[in-house]
Amino acid sequence: METKANKTTTQRPYKRQAKNLIIHRPMQREFSFMLIALFMVASAAVAWVIHQTIRDAAFGGAFTFGKVNPSEILYDVSYSIIIRVTLVLILTLIIIGAYGVVFLHRVAGPIYRLRQTLLRVNRGEMPQDIKLREGDFFHDMAHDVNIVLKRLRSEQDKISELKVKLSDFQKSTLPEDVRQKAEDMKEVLDSFSKI
Numbered sequence: 001m002e003t004k005a006n007k008t009t010t011q012r013p014y015k016r017q018a019k020n021l022i023i024h025r026p027m028q029r030e031f032s033f034m035l036i037a038l039f040m041v042a043s044a045a046v047a048w049v050i051h052q053t054i055r056d057a058a059f060g061g062a063f064t065f066g067k068v069n070p071s072e073i074l075y076d077v078s079y080s081i082i083i084r085v086t087l088v089l090i091l092t093l094i095i096i097g098a099y100g101v102v103f104l105h106r107v108a109g110p111i112y113r114l115r116q117t118l119l120r121v122n123r124g125e126m127p128q129d130i131k132l133r134e135g136d137f138f139h140d141m142a143h144d145v146n147i148v149l150k151r152l153r154s155e156q157d158k159i160s161e162l163k164v165k166l167s168d169f170q171k172s173t174l175p176e177d178v179r180q181k182a183e184d185m186k187e188v189l190d191s192f193s194k195i
Helices: 004-010 025-059 070-122 139-171 176-194
Strands: none
Touching: 025 070, 070 139, 139 176
């Protein structure tokens, strides 16, 4: 019997629902369509290779029935089918692998750029806007992050302007308690600019 503490640690923090299977519809649609299309082309190529191999054996293309016995023909046909189908499947796997690498670059590239931008903001830097290639996914997310960066730049500018005004204010002749409050305000502004 599990304790209540063990149950909470083994459960997932979220439950997967059917509506969450499609996260980014254009990306998943394109990837699924291309995989299905590639598998359909591979299946058609395998069927064509099998058909051609059997036709050549039956009608004398590569093999002739008059010179060998039927069991040798069946062995040769089976061997030819296995070799040809294997070559078609290897070619299909190479094409699917190449497509997968190109497709994943269109996904991983934007995610990498988004992460690097957020890490720079977290270190207190103000990075440039995120620019994605034309075929990349997540343009809408990059646009949203760029809006946040624009807002952060605007706030940084306002804080800098406030610091300058506060420094000018401190240079005037002020009572000590007002000068101390101005210094405290400047420290608060400095802490905001480091965030």
